[in-house]
Amino acid sequence: MELYRTVSFWSFTLCSAFVLSTPTDGQRQVVGPAQPIIAALGDDVILPCHLEPMADVQGKTVVWSKPDLKPDPLNPQRGVDYVHLYRNRKELPDRQIPLYSGRTSLFKDELKNGNISLKITNVTLEDHGRYKCFISRLNSKVNEAILQLIVVPSTVETSTTELPLNPGNLQTPDPLDKNLPKADDYSTLCVVIPLVVLLVFTLVAVCAYFLVRRSQQNNLPDKDAPQKKPLTV
The missing domain is CATH 2.60.40.10 (Immunoglobulins)
Structure with missing residues (x-):
C-alpha cells in the first residue's frame, strides 16, 4: 500500500510538471x-x-x-x-x-x-x-x-x-565585421577623389606656367652683355 501511494505521488508530480512546462494556446x-x-x-x-x-x-x-x-x-x-x-x-x-x-x-x-x-x-x-x-x-x-x-x-x-x-x-550582420562595406567609406571616397584630381591638375598647371616663363626669359636679349660696335673704315 505504501509503495502504491509513493508511485501515485511521483506520477502525479511528473504529470503536473509536464503540464506546467507545456505552453498552452x-x-x-x-x-x-x-x-x-x-x-x-x-x-x-x-x-x-x-x-x-x-x-x-x-x-x-x-x-x-x-x-x-x-x-x-x-x-x-x-x-x-x-x-x-x-x-x-x-x-x-x-x-x-x-x-x-x-x-x-x-x-x-x-x-x-x-x-x-x-x-x-x-x-x-x-x-x-x-x-x-x-x-x-x-x-x-x-x-x-x-x-x-x-x-x-x-x-x-x-x-x-x-x-x-x-x-x-535569422542573423544580424556584425557591425564590427571589417569585411562589410560602410557608408562612411563611400562618402569619404566621394570627397577625397575629386580633391586629389583637383590637386594634380593644379600642380600640372603651375609647373607648365613656370616652364613657359623660363622659356620666355631665355629668349630675351641679355642687357648686361657688351654691345658690338660697328666697324669704322
Whole structure:
C-alpha cells in the first residue's frame, strides 16, 4: 500500500510538471517581422510569419489577407476575399483575390513547426501594401500579425526578398565585421577623389606656367652683355 501511494505521488508530480512546462494556446502568439519587407518588381518574395513558441498548425485555419482592402461594392454579401486561405489541411483558391491566383503558396512541410510564411511569385506593383497573417481557433490574445510589403522597381537592389523559413536562423550582420562595406567609406571616397584630381591638375598647371616663363626669359636679349660696335673704315 505504501509503495502504491509513493508511485501515485511521483506520477502525479511528473504529470503536473509536464503540464506546467507545456505552453498552452493562450501563451502562444503569431509573430511577424518588425521591419517592412522590400521586393523588386517581378521577383519572388517571402512574407515571414510564425507561431511562437513553435507548435503544429497543420490542423488550424491559416488566413492571409490585406486589411486595407474593401469589399466588392457589386457583391457586398461576399465580403473580402483572401490573399491565401488554408483550411482542413488544404489550400482553398475559391475565395482568393484574382490578382494572387496561382502566385501564392505556403510551406506545407513547415506548418508542423508553426511556420505560416507566405510566398508570392512574380511580384507586381499591386502587391504593395499591408498584409495580415491570422490563425483561427488559436485561443490566444495575439492570433494575428501585420506586416508591410514595399515593391520597388527592378533596378533598385534589394536584400530582403528572400528570407529563411526558420525565424531562428535569422542573423544580424556584425557591425564590427571589417569585411562589410560602410557608408562612411563611400562618402569619404566621394570627397577625397575629386580633391586629389583637383590637386594634380593644379600642380600640372603651375609647373607648365613656370616652364613657359623660363622659356620666355631665355629668349630675351641679355642687357648686361657688351654691345658690338660697328666697324669704322
